[in-house]
Amino acid sequence: MGMAAGASQGGKRRRRRSRRGGPINEINMTPFIDVVLVLLIIFMVAAPMMTVGVPLDLPQSKASPLNSDVKPITLSIRQTGQVFLGEDELTDEMIVPKLTETAKTGTEERVFVRGDKRVDYGRVAQVMAIVTGGGFKKVALVTEPEHQ
Numbered sequence: 001m002g003m004a005a006g007a008s009q010g011g012k013r014r015r016r017r018s019r020r021g022g023p024i025n026e027i028n029m030t031p032f033i034d035v036v037l038v039l040l041i042i043f044m045v046a047a048p049m050m051t052v053g054v055p056l057d058l059p060q061s062k063a064s065p066l067n068s069d070v071k072p073i074t075l076s077i078r079q080t081g082q083v084f085l086g087e088d089e090l091t092d093e094m095i096v097p098k099l100t101e102t103a104k105t106g107t108e109e110r111v112f113v114r115g116d117k118r119v120d121y122g123r124v125a126q127v128m129a130i131v132t133g134g135g136f137k138k139v140a141l142v143t144e145p146e147h148q
Contacts, residue, residue, distance in 0.1 A: 076114045077115040077116060112142045
């Protein structure tokens, strides 16, 4: 009997040891959380830099912003009169073909014209006439909100 009792205790010890030395069933979340937080910080810093375009000094306006779910096509006009689609410089003859190539919904696509406030008003009107002459009817000017 003494032997049977000792054997049963030894068996329990073996089971406990095998449980401690076996694989861990829990996931350590600390490294995962660290990586996610680093990625979050990187994207928060990089997001404002992702706006592609030509740096312009836009005029200010009291008009309310347009709510649009679809990202519009944006043409930029520098002070010198150069026209850009994104960062690509366009000649007047290239504006309509590039717009139709870029437009996903055809001529129903919104086109925003960003004109530097020092550019000649006639040049802005000329570019808008080229765009509307190409069949695009949803053309709008982009301004900055007026600071109060």
